[in-house]
Amino acid sequence: MDESLEGTKTALVIINMQNGVMEYCVHPKKVISRIQDLLARARDTGTPVYWVQDEREFERHSTPWRMVAALEPLDGEHRIHKSYRDAFTGTGLHASLIAGDVGRLVVCGAQSDYSLRTTAGRAAAMGYDVTVVRDAHTTGASTFEGQSLTGDQIIAHTNAYFASLDYPNQDFSLERSEEVGFRPVVLND
Structure with missing residues (x-):
């Protein structure tokens, strides 16, 4: 592992949980509930939270652009606005993670096959x-070159990809929420 990435902290990364994205995703209530639980546990332990928001498809501050009502960022939590998957x-995500001494990412959210897979794969x-949270990411059905996949098939394929991901001297996991x-964050005096 690159020495600059040997951070000691974990961060929760929540991707694209926006109104305009979620209206096309499967199992939205279950995924939102699981992310609410992850978020509560992260906040209780002082774990940094990063909210990733897609700005390519939605006008900033519009209803589709906003996070779903059940998931609201708090002041002081990191907001990452992206224009790519x-x-x-x-964005300043990498610099912010390095500055925050983060070495492990717990990733959940929407667009399993696009933004989640691309971001988690790039992080690796x-x-x-x-850690990809296997039951806390979602997407919608998709058709490409005449082949159709359900949201559930795409989620299963994304999980299969991360179940076998391997790089030297790194830890990867696929865990249920x-x-x-x-771990509680210990502040140095």
């Missing part, structure tokens, strides 16, 4: 340890 491209390639652990 990869939340690292053209950059040297971060990555109730299995994800956050």
